[in-house]
Amino acid sequence: KAGVTQTPRYLIKTRGQQVTLSCSPISGHRSVSWYQQTPGQGLQFLFEYFSETQRNKGNFPGRFSGRQFSNSRSEMNVSTLELGDSALYLCASSLEGVGFSGNTIYFGEGSWLTVV
Amino acid sequence: AQSVTQPDIHITVSEGASLELRCNYSYGATPYLFWYVQSPGQGLQLLLKYFSGDTLVQGIKGFEAEFKRSQSSFNLRKPSVHWSDAAEYFCAVGASDKLIFGTGTRLQVFP
Numbered sequence: 001k002a003g004v005t006q007t008p009r010y011l012i013k014t015r016g017q018q019v020t021l022s023c024s025p026i027s028g029h030r031s032v033s034w035y036q037q038t039p040g041q042g043l044q045f046l047f048e049y050f051s052e053t054q055r056n057k058g059n060f061p062g063r064f065s066g067r068q069f070s071n072s073r074s075e076m077n078v079s080t081l082e083l084g085d086s087a088l089y090l091c092a093s094s095l096e097g098v099g100f101s102g103n104t105i106y107f108g109e110g111s112w113l114t115v116v
Numbered sequence: 117a118q119s120v121t122q123p124d125i126h127i128t129v130s131e132g133a134s135l136e137l138r139c140n141y142s143y144g145a146t147p148y149l150f151w152y153v154q155s156p157g158q159g160l161q162l163l164l165k166y167f168s169g170d171t172l173v174q175g176i177k178g179f180e181a182e183f184k185r186s187q188s189s190f191n192l193r194k195p196s197v198h199w200s201d202a203a204e205y206f207c208a209v210g211a212s213d214k215l216i217f218g219t220g221t222r223l224q225v226f227p
Contacts, residue, residue, distance in 0.1 A: 033214065042217060043206065045215065056214055
């Protein structure tokens with residue numbers, strides 16, 4: 001069974017540009033979440049999608065957005081990149097989401113974004 | 117507000133020694149608790165989880181954790197550490213369709 005797949009693994013962008021990251025969840029999983037990991041702030045929740053609907057959102061500016069497709073694949077977009085957006089972006093998938101007993105949350109390897 | 121505290125930023129142990137990583141949580145209801153491990157440059161791998169039932173949870177790689185409601189703790193243990201266990205360990209609580217993570221504990225293992 002394939003795990004959570006994130007692309008690209010590494011990318012470098014310039015301030016002011018935008019970036020799109022992709023996540024393919026485990027087959028059958030309908031919940032996809034995104035997290036940002038930085039040395040200073042640690043692991044922070046960005047948003048969660050379930051059946052193409054955003055169900056929960058963290059405290060990030062509107063430059064951070066996401067979507068989920070009918071096949072459960074998800075993308076996140078960051079517009080007008082800032083130096084502080086440099087981070088590891090992790091995607092997580094589960095059958096129905098964290099709030100449901102028995103759901104295991106599986107993470108991908110992450111996308112390393114460097115903003116210069 | 118929900119939160120997770122991992123009081124130890126960095127722990128160093130000798131190979132073969134026992135290990136305990138501390139985790140305290142703040143959450144109003146019955147928590148869903150997780151331990152993840154992250155090797156350098158990698159994503160998060162689930163070690164174990166607690167949802168309900170037996171408070172002593174067994175995980176992969178010989179790890180176990182004990183849920184103590186009275187102490188709001190979910191400490192991770194391993195009886196004998198291997199050099200390959202060197203990594204960063206994160207405790208997390210599941211709350212409102214998201215995971216809230218602690219700041220992590222970096223484990224260093226000496227031969």
